[in-house]
Amino acid sequence: MSHPSTTNTTYWQQVRIAVSGTSAIKILRELPFILIINVICTVLVTYVMRHSSSLLENWVFSNCIGFCCYILIRTARILIWPNQNPKTLAFYLTCIVLAPIGFFCGTLLAAFLYGYPVQNVLAMQWRYVQGFVILSGVVSTVAAWSLWNRIRITELTAAAEAEKARSAAIERQAMQAQLQVLQAQIEPHMLFNTLANLQGLIALDPERAQHMLAQLITYLRATLSASRAKSTTLQNEFSLLRAYLDLLAIRMGKRLQYQLDLPAELAQMSIPPMLLQPLAENAIKHGLEPKLEGGSLHISAARHADKLELRVADTGLGLAFDYAERSTNAADGHGLGNNNIRERLQAIFGPQAAFSLGPNTPDGTVAIITLPLSTQTPEKL
Incomplete structure (x- = not known):
């Protein structure tokens, strides 16, 4: 059984990670979408619900209410589901519950900005409370659904990129293994022939045998470096070729130019x-x-x-x-x-x-x- 303090510490660590993952760039990307939703609400309140206030005033109230709902929903998502994606139904129910609270907080904020007496604003809004709450709930749910889809698309894209990077890493490892297999196929034939020649030259021509051994060491050192590198330059590749051909030229003599x-x-x-x-x-x-x-x-x-x-x-x-x-x-x-x-x-x-x-x-x-x-x-x- 886990200790309560340990559980709490883990939970707040998860919350801290979730908050750090909510970057300003991510919020700025969602900002245009929220503004569009608020404009739609302004039009509905002004021309459909026939609210007596001006278009500008309705726009200010819509923005205050909309952003309050957005902040409440995002905060609830971080606090309730800090390290996982919420279940769809639970998330929508949370949005519906928070919509009236966001409506109330947004109304108070807009009233404060305009300097209206709070009780007068609330009394006026109360006449339309049913329509406003329903509108806030519907809009919050639609906005949450859209944001949910955007978040899922972002997460799926990130997962696809991670999988792509993992596949590329596996492919690089496979290419490296293929290069090592290729070297294993190339080197024994040449190495055994060279060693056989060295064995004969040691007795007949020690000086030439010493030169051949030096060239063999140069070549093996170059191939070892190549086997550990992801890429090489043409200069290094040609240096390796020169060491290889110098080695064979000792064995083949004038038959190789x-x-x-x-x-x-x-x-x-x-x-x-x-x-x-x-x-x-x-x-x-x-x-x-x-x-x-x-x-x-x-x-x-x-x-x-x-x-x-x-x-x-x-x-x-x-x-x-x-x-x-x-x-x-x-x-x-x-x-x-x-x-x-x-x-x-x-x-x-x-x-x-x-x-x-x-x-x-x-x-x-x-x-x-x-x-x-x-x-x-x-x-x-």
């Missing part, structure tokens, strides 16, 4: 991490390495209007004639890596990004990624 072209004005462009490395690996593994004399690899970035174009072109064996069919069910990493890139681009950029793979001239393969030109990557990243 490469060129990296990154214009200075594009160096700080943000892109998803590890976007080009899988393409470079595919080009070497499936194009250059199987070719007896090897070949060259050219990786470049260029701006075309409002698009960023990234190209990975090799002079290797080229695409197989049945590549499109084989890539759908590929288990060797070629189609898998390309499919991963397509899925990442679709998830991050949607239809604004494109990926294509085709024959290079005069021989080999060229992969082209097209991204929207921006200094920032999307929030999904």
Whole structure:
């Protein structure tokens, strides 16, 4: 059983939270609606109920009564239901009960503003009390219903925004997990081959083996940083590519020639991490390495209007004639890596990004990624 003082403390904490949530901006947003309701009441009192006072005086009385009802209803909502939405029927009954009180308080306030004797005003209003109370009750109920709907719409919108933010966070986590899976698919093949080469070089050429080990450490450090980042710059991506290609050049020797072209004005462009490395690996593994004399690899970035174009072109064996069919069910990493890139681009950029793979001239393969030109990557990243 909870202690009464603890219950009271919790209740007033809830009330304090509810009051703090009732910001001036929220009240100002409701102000035009209340004024419109008060104008309607003024017209009804003046031209339908035929009240003898002037239009201006009726407008002042309507505003005083209307705002008194509004303040009472909002206060009651905070005090009775501080931490939850009230039941519809209970809320309407509260409005009906508070309407006569708001009418009485508003009448006294208007009489005070005009300097009228209170007893005279009340005596005059008493002749119309039934109509005024009914009007106040109906108007308060209608206004409460409208405000109720506005509050519910606001709450539902806020809930939808929160759900959207939660979905975006989950999507970002999924993209990060996908990147880590992609790295897990990429790194073992290259790592085992490099370590096997290191084992042979240590006895034959220790100096070259030491250089290869230094390049491996540089590459692994760069990939570790990329795996922890939501985005990277083209400069960092090209640095990672250089470390990777330097490492492979030690193993392949003159069979691998490469060129990296990154214009200075594009160096700080943000892109998803590890976007080009899988393409470079595919080009070497499936194009250059199987070719007896090897070949060259050219990786470049260029701006075309409002698009960023990234190209990975090799002079290797080229695409197989049945590549499109084989890539759908590929288990060797070629189609898998390309499919991963397509899925990442679709998830991050949607239809604004494109990926294509085709024959290079005069021989080999060229992969082209097209991204929207921006200094920032999307929030999904």
